[in-house]
Amino acid sequence: MRGRPAFVIGCVLAGLILAMAAVSLVWLPYDPSDTTGGRLAPPGGGHLLGTDKLGRDLLTQLMVGARIALTVGIGSVLLGAVLGVTAGLLAGFASDWLDDALSAALDILIAFPTLLLAMLVVAAREASLGSAVLAIGLAMSAIVARLTRVLVKRVLAQDYITAARTSGTSWPRVVIEHVLPNIWPTLLVNLSLQLGLAVLAEASLSYLGLGPPPPNASWGRLLQEAQATVLTAPLGAVAPGVLLVVLVVGVNLLADGFRDLADPTRRRSR
Amino acid sequence: MTLLDVAGLSVRRADGRDLVRDLSFTLGPGERLGLIGESGSGKSLTALAVMGLLPAGMTAHGSVRLAGTQVVGARDKELDRVRGRTVGVVFQEPLTALDPLMRVGRQIAGPLGRRRGLRGAPLRAAVAAALDEVRLPESLARAYPHEISGGQRQRVAIAMALACEPEVLIADEPTTALDVTVQAEVLSLLDRLVAERDMALLFISHDLAVVADVADRVIVLKDGSGVESGRTRDIVREPRHPYTRALVDSARALEGALDRLAP
Ligand SMILES: Nc1ncnc2c1ncn2[C@@H]1O[C@H](COP(=O)(O)OP(=O)(O)OP(=O)(O)O)[C@@H](O)[C@H]1O
Ligand SMILES: [Mg+2]
Numbered sequence: 053m054r055g056r057p058a059f060v061i062g063c064v065l066a067g068l069i070l071a072m073a074a075v076s077l078v079w080l081p082y083d084p085s086d087t088t089g090g091r092l093a094p095p096g097g098g099h100l101l102g103t104d105k106l107g108r109d110l111l112t113q114l115m116v117g118a119r120i121a122l123t124v125g126i127g128s129v130l131l132g133a134v135l136g137v138t139a140g141l142l143a144g145f146a147s148d149w150l151d152d153a154l155s156a157a158l159d160i161l162i163a164f165p166t167l168l169l170a171m172l173v174v175a176a177r178e179a180s181l182g183s184a185v186l187a188i189g190l191a192m193s194a195i196v197a198r199l200t201r202v203l204v205k206r207v208l209a210q211d212y213i214t215a216a217r218t219s220g221t222s223w224p225r226v227v228i229e230h231v232l233p234n235i236w237p238t239l240l241v242n243l244s245l246q247l248g249l250a251v252l253a254e255a256s257l258s259y260l261g262l263g264p265p266p267p268n269a270s271w272g273r274l275l276q277e278a279q280a281t282v283l284t285a286p287l288g289a290v291a292p293g294v295l296l297v298v299l300v301v302g303v304n305l306l307a308d309g310f311r312d313l314a315d316p317t318r319r320r321s322r
Numbered sequence: 323m324t325l326l327d328v329a330g331l332s333v334r335r336a337d338g339r340d341l342v343r344d345l346s347f348t349l350g351p352g353e354r355l356g357l358i359g360e361s362g363s364g365k366s367l368t369a370l371a372v373m374g375l376l377p378a379g380m381t382a383h384g385s386v387r388l389a390g391t392q393v394v395g396a397r398d399k400e401l402d403r404v405r406g407r408t409v410g411v412v413f414q415e416p417l418t419a420l421d422p423l424m425r426v427g428r429q430i431a432g433p434l435g436r437r438r439g440l441r442g443a444p445l446r447a448a449v450a451a452a453l454d455e456v457r458l459p460e461s462l463a464r465a466y467p468h469e470i471s472g473g474q475r476q477r478v479a480i481a482m483a484l485a486c487e488p489e490v491l492i493a494d495e496p497t498t499a500l501d502v503t504v505q506a507e508v509l510s511l512l513d514r515l516v517a518e519r520d521m522a523l524l525f526i527s528h529d530l531a532v533v534a535d536v537a538d539r540v541i542v543l544k545d546g547s548g549v550e551s552g553r554t555r556d557i558v559r560e561p562r563h564p565y566t567r568a569l570v571d572s573a574r575a576l577e578g579a580l581d582r583l584a585p
Contacts, residue, residue, distance in 0.1 A: 147378055211418040218373050219433040219482060220406030223398070229432065233423050316466045317422055 056312070062305025069299045073122050076115035084108065084116050084268060092285045104274075104288055105281055114291055117271040121299060124185055124254040124270070125247040131189030132196050132250075133243055139193065140200020144208070145227075155201070161194035166253055167260075174262050181264055184257055188250045199242055203235040237314040244307030248300035255296055271296050324348045325408070325490050325522045326372065330384035331394075333367045333376060333546075341380070342367050342546045349490060354516070354523040356537030356554060358530060358569070364546040365526045366414070369494050372524075373411060374401045389489065406433050410483030412512075414495040416475035420467040426478050427453075427463025430485055437486040452481045456511060473504035477511065484515060490522045497532065509536065530573040534558055542566045 081100070082089070089103035096102075101110040143154040170187035177183045207213065207230070216226050255272025257263050263273050271292035278288035312318045326349040333342035342364040349355050357365050371382045374393045386393040389408045393401060413419040420429060430449050434440060440448055450460040456477040467475055476496060483491060493512060497505040513536065516523045525536045533540055534554050541551040542563065550563040561567040 211413050211415055212421045214370070214375055215411065215413060215419045215479070215482070216421075216432070217375055218405055218409075218411040219486060220402045220404075220436070221432065222402055229424075230421050234421070315423065317468045 056309060058305045059309030059312070062302050062307075062309055065298050065302025066306055067302075069118050069122065069295065069302065072115050072118040072295075076119050080112045080115060082109040082112045084112055086112075092281060092288075094285075095287060101291060102285060102287055104277060104285075110288060110291065113269065113274055114271070114295060116268055117274060117292060118295065118299075120181065120268070120270040121251045121254070121296070123181060124188065125251045125299075125303075127185040128189035128192055128250040128254075129243055129247045131185065132192030132246060133239075135189070135193035136196025137200050137239065139197040141204060143197065143201040144204025151201075154197075158194050158198050158201075161191070162198065164191070166191040167256070170253075170257050170262060174257075179262055179264060184254050184263060187257075188253050191253075192246050192250060196239075196243065196246065200235065200239065203238055204231060207231050207234045237311045240314070241307045241311045244303050244310070248303050251296065251299055324350050324387075325389055326524070327387040328372065328385070329387075331368070331371060331386060332383040333364065333371050334381050334383060336379040340546060342371065344384070345541075345543075345546075345548050347541055347548075347551070349522045349524060351489065351522055352520045353539070354525060354537045356533035356540035357524060357526045357543060358528065358533050358540055359543030360528055363543045365528075365543060366494055368543070369411065369492050369524070369526060372492065373405060373409065374398075406486040406488065407437060408488055409490040409492060410486065410488035411492045411494065412476070412479050412483045412496045414498050416472055416479055416499060417467065419479050420475055422467055424466075425463065426465050426467065426470065430463070430478065430481050433482060433485040452485055453478075455484070455515070456481045471504075472500050473508060476500060476504075476508050480508075480512065480515070484519075487519070488521065490524065491516060492524045492526070494526045495528070498527070498529075505532075512536070530558070530569050531577075534573075542569070 087107040089099050089107040089109055091105055091107050093099050093103040099109050103109055143151050169191050173183045173187040216230055254270055258270045258272030259276045263270050274292040275289055282289045329346045331345045332340050334340055359365050370376050372386055376382060382394045388404050391404050427449050430452050431445055434448050435445050449463055453460055458477050497508050527533050537554050540554045540557055541548045544565045550566045558570055561570045
């Protein structure tokens, strides 16, 4: 890890949010729906970061929000990765019509705005965390699938695949030994990028009022709730925004670090 | 006995155009055949067709028999038994022919382990022996392809191709990407290994001087068709086809230029 400041910073930033979420599972300063704090109390005193316009403790809300952000991020990335990588591998190896059909389906899905997809899902179900994960994960799977397909095609065109085949390596072995190891570093980096984007997407959904309401609200919803009082109590809007940035930047730095570890041509010998 | 019997081989693109047209040749144990032609004449496609590994969209027609097994139209499963064991290939570009993310030793161990059923310490010893045979130190097994030189990479590729002790070796411009001194080293290495194991060699090149050095017989390929074939010596002395004559003349001109500089 020495000599990799970006990776270390990524660990610290992402770890901070992870710690907040973990602690929120066992301990919170106040009950999330406790409104006894007085409206818009300033930071300090009984409330480290003050309270919101209904008197709920801001730190409590932020900790719950961290849990929600990670749930959405990890949940939709899992969904998007499983669907997307499977479809991408299929399209990558398929020839002719199956590849064409899958590619066309992906293009349509990608052209479909995530927000519109999310609204449809929310309309069909309800404004809940599950709906957000479903909508964001579906939208993500199309992007992941297209990337996976391109990566597979590119690796398959390489001489070392032909070389492996000339030595009598069977297709399944070629996939396990050469194709997957050569695509996963890029995929991993992209998936972590997607994790950050998923958290942001959920924040936008919530900001539009499509996410679950307080007391168990995401950072996006907190931002929306605080926007009316941004001049009198700026911390209510600034704090969730800062945490969003911390998580997204942290995850991206981590992703770069992982790629460096996985790719020997990037690993500088020292 | 013929190890490789190619008869009336054509390689057809999806649009119906023939990239290789009606090519025939045979190769027996210990024989060395050169396949010479300009860039794009279909040399690599011929090699791939022999392995049954044409790019998607291309089809082979005619007959290719590898140690008795018909390759044209055969299923992958049957061919996997022939590939590596009967025939090995060394490619033109040594950097791209090795998996960038896999240590050199593991790449050699792959075919070795599968074909000979070795694991653990015996496998490591076999990898070391394979490296030694291409004159590379055992320590190289731990290196990644980008950490070694072009000549070393091509030696690794040769070790991989020979790992399963094939009876036929196809070398597709194995020295084109290397500088001249390394080229000579790799050629003499190939020469020695092929002689030691009494392998049949199909040597592909666009360089007449190199082919003349390595091959006993030669086929001249132009735009996918064999325009002339015969003993290398005869063809260099008395080229009949205009294209062959041009090849010989340009090779001579180069030699003449050198001779004038250093009489
Ligand atoms: N994957 C492919 N898809 C379509 N056309 C191809 C493909 N590979 C080769 N060709 C075409 O087939 C012809 C013969 O190509 P081939 O690679 O056999 O040439 P070559 O004689 O090996 O040339 P070089 O000396 O440059 O390696 C070329 O005209 C090329 O454009
Ligand atoms: Mg070629």
